Amino acid sequence: MQANFSVYRKEPGAGSKAGRSTYTVELPEDATVIDALLKIRDEQDPTLGFRGSCLHGYCGDCTVRINGKAGFSCAVKVAPLAAKGGEIAVEPIRNMPVIKDLISDWDTFLWDKIDVIKPWLEPNGAASLDGEELIDDKVMAKVRQAMSCFYCGLCDEGCTVLPVDFKFVGPAALTKASRFLCDPRDHATAERLRILERPKGMWDCVHCFEASEHCPREIAPTERIIEMRDMAFKHGITNEKVARHHHSFANSVRNSGWLDEGRLAIESEGLTNIKGLMKLLPTAAKAVARGKAPIPFLHHKRPGADKIARIIEKAEAKEK
Ligand code: SF4
Incomplete structure (x- = not known):
């Protein structure tokens, strides 16, 4: 099989310009994209x-974008892509600074962020005399599921916050935090939640669920972030603005559906908060200019709003 590739290229250094190199490679029918890259490097371009x-497909080290979709280059077969004709585009994953070509900077993207969340267990001293602490299977299953994260970065790649704010800690680091928060052997819950409630932490997630959609291990990073927020509320750890946001959201749906x-x-x-309200003005002006400004006093009750209110009441009663 013959396949044509268009590969993203960039030399190290802030001033270097990004470009593309094209290659035509002869490959066996079962070849993967990384087989092609290895062959290109061995036979055509050692740089x-x-x-x-x-x-x-176990380590996540070879994560790239292939024809616009993130995946492991060792797991994506070339044949179906080549069959479509044209060039197969290979690029670094999104939201991550590039060091060279397809090599991204995992330190600033992931490891530095994981450092922030205190990535170690603080034992609670509940171990029995023989040093064992038995944990319920169900609880342990959740811990184990989080431990199966292999830092492939796909959740951060799909994240919709990181492209606009690279300082956001991101779903991969938050998943690591969740691993300790759901572990009953850990005694640093309050401290962890205080770290996570800082700006650029858990409250900055917009729960678009892209992280969960992207996770190949079904660890459900978004659901874990939502759980962490609930946990924070239960611990009385609430960023005031977020608490107001939650209340306004719930009241709005309760009252109007x-x-x-x-x-x-x-x-x-x-x-x-006059200063905060003033900050909203440029966004409001843009929304008005595009005809997308929601006008609070024109917000009307939807048909069926009473039913929705009853559902909320029931859910709240259940929660209590
Ligand atoms: S949570 Fe899933 S997608 Fe994110 S780094 Fe871990 S394994 Fe990859």
């Missing part, structure tokens, strides 16, 4: 930079 380690976005923005900032 091509990319990563790969286990070559069996749908979300009043204008009111949500204003109430989240706080009615007496």
